[in-house]
Amino acid sequence: MPEIHRKKIYNPESLESVNERKIFGGNPTSMFDLNKIKYQWAYDLWKTMLANTWFPEEVNMNADTRDYNGGLTPQEKLGYDRALAQLIFMDSLQTNNLIDNVNPYMTSPEINLVLVRQAYEEALHSQSYAVMVESISANTDEIYDMWRVDMQLRHKNDYIANVYEELAKNPTEHNLVKAMFANQILEGIYFYSGFCFFYTLARSGKMLGSAQMIRFIQRDEVTHLYLFQSMINSVRKDRADLFTPALEEEVIEMFRKAVEIESAWGEYITQGQILGLTSEIITQYIQYLADERLSKVRLPKLYNVSHPIKWVDSFASFNDQKTNFFEAKVTNYAKGSVNFDDF
């Protein structure tokens, strides 16, 4: 399979015109001449991401400290720790994956621009988790070590990291496109499913600060999901030859496996003990997410199920928080509110 190469970071010999730009496999000068744009969606996305700027310290976590140490059941506490440990792993992985693994092969400056911003946001999410862990737990190491000692989490993380590692070990066009789908799955299934746990707790009046933090994080993840879906669709246009039936079969298998793994994980963190989140609901929600993501990249839906917990969508949206339900200063961030329903 054709190999791909890291782009040069300084390339004065290149005479590549804007129309010749490619998502990958191009020959860029590596100058950020942003007066000439080929992938306009990427530059528009950059501006949206800038408008979404927020800071984790601004979320008030005082009530969560009280809830965690008095209001939560032992099962809710354990679920909270596990859900958080999973998010900590994914944002850590994603920061490095974007910068060290994906971006070096991307040969369009407007794509490099958004990937760098995305990596910054993933790093910011890691900081958010530090704020959350610090405010709820006396023993912060316990949550931070979970990725290593909790075998269920380890198994899930091994699978997620594996596709990224395939690209690192064997950088081919095929593996790069597969890694793009892996990013779409991470941003659009694993994260969404993890967030759902926090919204469910908040819906019963618990851990409202955490839910607010997650809402800010999710607003970022929506743009990340859009980025990878758009990249996949742009590559499909430029390089239709790569989208062979064999590749599509592999991708569909990745989606199936992701649904299986995430459903098992959802069961593990809720243990049937979280009000409103049965195993059936969790599985159906994950299947619904998988179908949505597949259709956005023009692949057939696999499950054809309805959204079983529609309240999550309005709960997660700033646009729907007209009553300022949470105490944080939602309205201050209205400048970043863009309707992502189409994303």
Ligand SMILES: [Fe+2]
């Ligand atoms: Fe993130």
Ligand SMILES: [Fe+2]
């Ligand atoms: Fe992300």
